[in-house]
Amino acid sequence: MSEVLTVPKSRRNVEALLLVVALTVAIGANWLVGLDKENPFDSAFWLQGGTLAALALIFHILLRFRAKYADPVILPIVIALNGIGLAMIYRLDLALPADAQPVAPSQFLWTTVAMGASIATLLVIRDHRMLRRFTYISLIVSAVLLMLPLTPLGVEINGARIWINVGVGTFQPGEVAKITLAIFFAGYLSTNRDLILLAGKKLGPLQLPRFRDLAPMVAAWLVSIGVLIFQRDLGSSILFFGLFMAMIYVATSRVSWVLIGLAMIAVGGYAALQLFSHVALRIDSWINAFEPEVFNRNPGGSGQVVQGLFGLANGGLVGTGLGQGRPDLVTYANSDMIITALGEELGLIGLFAIVLLYILLISRGFRAALGTRDGFGKLLACGLSFTIALQCFVVIGGVTRLIPLTGLTTPFMSAGGSSLLANWIIVALLLLISETARRPAVKGPVRETFSEGKQNRNTPATDPTREVTA
C-alpha cells in the first residue's frame, strides 16, 4: 500500500469550469435528439436541462463546504455520462410506437433521486472511515439484500429473479449490495490483512493461504454461485466474485489468491455450463453468433448482439448523428445495448470519448485510493472503482462480442433506477475518500487546551475497535 503526495489545492474552480462543459454536453445531446421534432424547446426540455444544472450546482456548492479538497473531475465526468445516457434514452423513446410507455421520464426522475441520495450521503457520512464500524453490519445487509428477490416480494423478469416490487416500481437490491459488500470486504481485509499475509505454507514462488483464511473467499464464491443458481443472473455473480478477488489482491498483492480465485471461477463456470441451459445458450450465441439458426433462436439467440454490431457498423467512424440512426431496431437498446446505440449515432470517435470518460473516472478512483492514508479507505476506493471498471468491461465487451453477453448495466447510462442510485452513491463515497487523500496535513496544534469538562471537544474520531484496554 503505497503513499503518494498530493498537491494541497482545493481546485473547486476547475471543477466549476469542467461542470459547465459537462452540462453543455449533457444538454446539447438532449437538444440534438429533439431537433427533428416540431418544437425541440418544449417545457420538458427546459425542465430537464434546468433540473440537471441546478442539481449539479447544489452538488458543487456542497463540495465547496463539505469536501473542499475532493477530486475536481469526478463530478463533471459523471454528469456528462448521465446526461448522454438520458439523451439517448429519450431519443429511443421518440422511436417507440405512440402507445408505448416512455422510459425517459422515469429515468430522469431516478436521476434526480440518485443525485439527491448522493448529496445526502455526502451530508451524512462526513468521513468514510466511520463506515469501518459497519463492517459486519454491511455483511448482514448484503445478505438480506441478495435474499430479497427470492422472497415473495421478488419479481421475475426475462428469466432472472433479481428485482423486488416496491409498489411504485421494481428495484434491484443487488446493485446496492455491491456497495455494502465492498464496505465489508474493505473492513475485513484491512483488519485481517497481516494474518492472511503471513500465515501459510510456501509452495515454490507461491505463498499458499491457510485453509481458515480461505473461508471468506469460499463465502464470496458461494454467494456468487448462489446468485447464479437461484436468481439466474450471470452478470451480478461475475461482479461480486470479481470485486472480492480484486480487493484481496490489492490487500495482499499475492498472485496465489488470484490463481485460486480463477480456479474457483473455472470450476463454477464449468458446472454452470453443464447444469444451466441458459449459460450454455449464452456461450453458443457468442461463438456462433452469425449462424442463421442461432440468430433467430428465441430465447437465447444472438439476434440482439448481432443487431448491435450491425448498428455499430452503420455508425462507422463519425456516426449517423444523434436522432439520425436506427438504434431502436435492437431489443433493449436503452438498457443492455445502450453502448451500441451510442456507437451507432456518435460513431467510433464519440464512443471512444465515452470510454475515455469511464477510464478517467476509474483512474480517479484508484488515484484516491493511492492518496488516502488509511488501509480501509484504500481498499474501499479500489473496490468501488473496480466495480465500475468491471461493469464497463463486461457490458462493452459483451455488446462488441469480445466476451459472452451478460446482463449488467452500463454505469450512469442504462435505463434502470437502482443502478443509477447505487452508482451515484459510489460517486459520493469516492469524492469523500479523495477528499481525505488530498487534504493537507494540519500544521500547528489541533486544539489549544482541554479541561476536564470539555474533554471531548474536537476529539478526532477514534476507532472503537482499537480502544484502550486499561
Next chain:
Amino acid sequence: MSDLTVTLLRYGFLLLIWILVLSVVSALRRDLVVGLRNRTGSPTAREARKHPELVEEPPAKAQARRLIVTEGPLKGTALDLASSPILLGRAQEATLVLEDDYASGRHARLFPQGSRWFIEDLGSTNGTYLAGNQLTRALPVEPGVPVRIGKTVIELRP
C-alpha cells in the same frame, strides 16, 4: 433545418465531447507529477489568504533531529524528525505505531513550531506525561526530556 446545419451540429457535438475529455485530462496534468517536486513553489499572498492551511511554516531549525524510544515494547526504535508533524498511537495511520496496550488509537501528536517541537495530547484515555507531568495543553519538548505514553517512553535527541 438544412442538412448542412445538421451535419455541422453533429460534428460539433463530437468535438464538444472531446473538448470535455481533453479539458479533464489537462486538469489532471498537475496530478501526474508525483513526489516532492509538486510541493515546490510557495503560495502567493492571495492564495495564502484564501487557504490559510497552505502556508508552509519555515522549516524548524530544531536542535532535535531524532526521536528515540527508550522504554516499552518498541525500545530502541529511532525515527528521523523532518518538518512534518508526527502522530503517535496504536492506529495504523499513526507515524509511530505504538504496540502498547495502554496507548490510545490516536494518542498524542508532535509538531514543529518555530525552532521547537511541541507535544499535545489528542484526548487519550491514559494521558501523556512530559517529564512526569500530565499534559493539559500543547507544550514544547526539549531534547532529552522523557515523554511517557502508556508503557512507552520517548525522547528527542539532537
